[in-house]
Amino acid sequence: MPVTASYPSASPTTMPIDPERIERILELTDRPSSDEVHAVLEAALELQGLSPEQAAVLLLADPSDEGAIFRAAGEAKDRIYGNRIVLFAPLYVSNVCSNNCLYCSFRRDNREIQRRVLSLEEIADQVRILEDMGHRRLLLEAGEVPHAEQLDFILEAIETIYATRTETGSIRRVNVNIAATTVEAYARLKAAGIGTYQLFQESYHRPTYERMHPYGPKRDYRYHLTAMDRAMRAGIDDVGLGVLFGLYDYRFEVLALLCHAEYLELEYGVGPHTLSVPRFRPADGVDFEPPYPVTDAEFKRIVAVLRLAVPYTGIILSTRESAELRNELISLGVSQMSAGSATQPGGYRRGAPAGEQFHKADERSLDEVVRDICKLGYLPSFCTACYRSGRTGERFMHLAKPGDIQKLCRPNAVATFEEYLQDYASPETRAEGERLVAHQLDLIEQDTVRTSTERMLERVRSGERDLYV
Numbered sequence: 001m002p003v004t005a006s007y008p009s010a011s012p013t014t015m016p017i018d019p020e021r022i023e024r025i026l027e028l029t030d031r032p033s034s035d036e037v038h039a040v041l042e043a044a045l046e047l048q049g050l051s052p053e054q055a056a057v058l059l060l061a062d063p064s065d066e067g068a069i070f071r072a073a074g075e076a077k078d079r080i081y082g083n084r085i086v087l088f089a090p091l092y093v094s095n096v097c098s099n100n101c102l103y104c105s106f107r108r109d110n111r112e113i114q115r116r117v118l119s120l121e122e123i124a125d126q127v128r129i130l131e132d133m134g135h136r137r138l139l140l141e142a143g144e145v146p147h148a149e150q151l152d153f154i155l156e157a158i159e160t161i162y163a164t165r166t167e168t169g170s171i172r173r174v175n176v177n178i179a180a181t182t183v184e185a186y187a188r189l190k191a192a193g194i195g196t197y198q199l200f201q202e203s204y205h206r207p208t209y210e211r212m213h214p215y216g217p218k219r220d221y222r223y224h225l226t227a228m229d230r231a232m233r234a235g236i237d238d239v240g241l242g243v244l245f246g247l248y249d250y251r252f253e254v255l256a257l258l259c260h261a262e263y264l265e266l267e268y269g270v271g272p273h274t275l276s277v278p279r280f281r282p283a284d285g286v287d288f289e290p291p292y293p294v295t296d297a298e299f300k301r302i303v304a305v306l307r308l309a310v311p312y313t314g315i316i317l318s319t320r321e322s323a324e325l326r327n328e329l330i331s332l333g334v335s336q337m338s339a340g341s342a343t344q345p346g347g348y349r350r351g352a353p354a355g356e357q358f359h360k361a362d363e364r365s366l367d368e369v370v371r372d373i374c375k376l377g378y379l380p381s382f383c384t385a386c387y388r389s390g391r392t393g394e395r396f397m398h399l400a401k402p403g404d405i406q407k408l409c410r411p412n413a414v415a416t417f418e419e420y421l422q423d424y425a426s427p428e429t430r431a432e433g434e435r436l437v438a439h440q441l442d443l444i445e446q447d448t449v450r451t452s453t454e455r456m457l458e459r460v461r462s463g464e465r466d467l468y469v
């Protein structure tokens with residue numbers, strides 16, 4: 001579909017990243033001294049973000065400084081968002097794809113998986129299962145098919161998701177992760193009521209990107225890299241960036257991600273709403289060995305550095321990581337997690353044919369994830385309030401940057417978590433959760449906020465639903 005004249009130019013004047021700048025930073029930073037690391041940490045705790053140059057100091061710091069970096073990351077996350085962890089589930093609606101990304105099971109040449117495009121009835125069925133688990137926000141995912149077909153299908157899928165309700169359940173926010181597209185298509189996604197539009201660059205390193213994407217529409221590095229420009233120009237102000245770790249040197253990728261974030265902020269006045277950190281996982285019919293595997297220790301460093309460099313941005317962790325590592329990463333700055341996920345179309349119904357995008361590393365149910373989060377002293381949240389109150393893009397950042405967002409986050413997290421405890425939790429999780437809720441009330445410093453949260457809680461306990469501030 002052509003870009004219509006009613007939208008501003010879809011072609012940015014400068015490119016989102018300059019690879020030479022990144023190479024230069026990496027060359028100049030070398031192994032920084034402990035003093036340099038501590039100076040950057042001090043700056044980071046002012047919560048105004050870090051330049052890619054400063055972030056490089058933390059990324060390349062000696063392992064002996066790691067403890068200090070981790071502590072600072074945990075503190076930054078707590079001061080901005082408090083201790084809530086937002087939960088969601090992916091909803092794969094199709095694994096048919098015209099690309100051939102070497103790492104992905106959905107790639108066109110893979111003959112080992114069964115292909116499936118869900119009908120709208122099947123999508124509604126999946127949504128009811130997710131609602132009965134207690135989910136309130138979904139991430140819609142699909143392979144890429146030719147443009148016109150794809151968009152209509154995705155728009156119908158979104159409409160179906162919002163319209164599908166059970167007695168106690170509804171999906172209140174649909175985020176979308178689909179192929180790069182045109183300004184006009186993004187405008188239609190925005191009009192359909194999407195939350196965040198996510199697209200992972202996979203690799204910012206152009207030669208690697210081109211090797212990983214041998215053909216199909218996704219092969220065009222520039223078109224992929226400028227997707228968020230088109231999304232922003234179409235009025236989508238919550239966008240999510242990401243890198244697939246394992247394809248290229250993680251130091252380059254992290255700095256490129258930060259340059260991209262910096263660019264969006266300068267160009268559009270608002271940085272990314274979220275960053276995702278997928279790490280390569282084995283998958284059926286994929287004999288790809290990641291050329292730059294990232295160890296768990298490196299992965300923890302990546303999460304902590306991102307938290308300090310863009311403190312107001314959500315960091316999303318998926319079931320690509322094990323339960324053990326996910327539990328650890330909560331204290332290093334992760335703010336959103338998928339839970340109880342299936343990564344194949346139809347996967348939430350038992351007996352669905354195989355055809356996963358990748359093999360998960362965390363097989364816990366949503367209830368088990370919720371219970372573990374409570375045991376760690378964090379607050380599971382099913383909140384979707386900001387998006388529904390119009391607190392997106394710049395308005396969200398104005399609240400997030402000075403740390404004001406947690407005055408809203410905690411009451412909303414408590415109210416939505418109590419809904420979960422009342423309607424869906426197992427007895428064990430409910431007992432654990434109620435202890436946590438009581439403790440959360442004690443943590444609210446302002447009397448007015450505490451009283452209004454207590455009131456919301458009472459209303460939820462007496463049967464009201466979907467309360468938020």
Ligand code: SAM
Pocket residue numbers: 103104105141142143144177178179180199200202243244278279280281282283286320357358
């Ligand atoms: N097809 C769209 C695209 O590629 O942009 C939508 C996203 S795809 C369904 C979701 C993401 O999964 C991809 O962007 C990629 O980063 C990630 N992914 C693909 N294969 C993977 C694998 N084997 N392990 C981990 N993540 C993978």
Ligand code: SF4
Pocket residue numbers: 097098099100101104105106107108142143144218
């Ligand atoms: Fe298709 Fe996306 Fe998988 Fe690439 S990553 S093969 S575009 S589904």
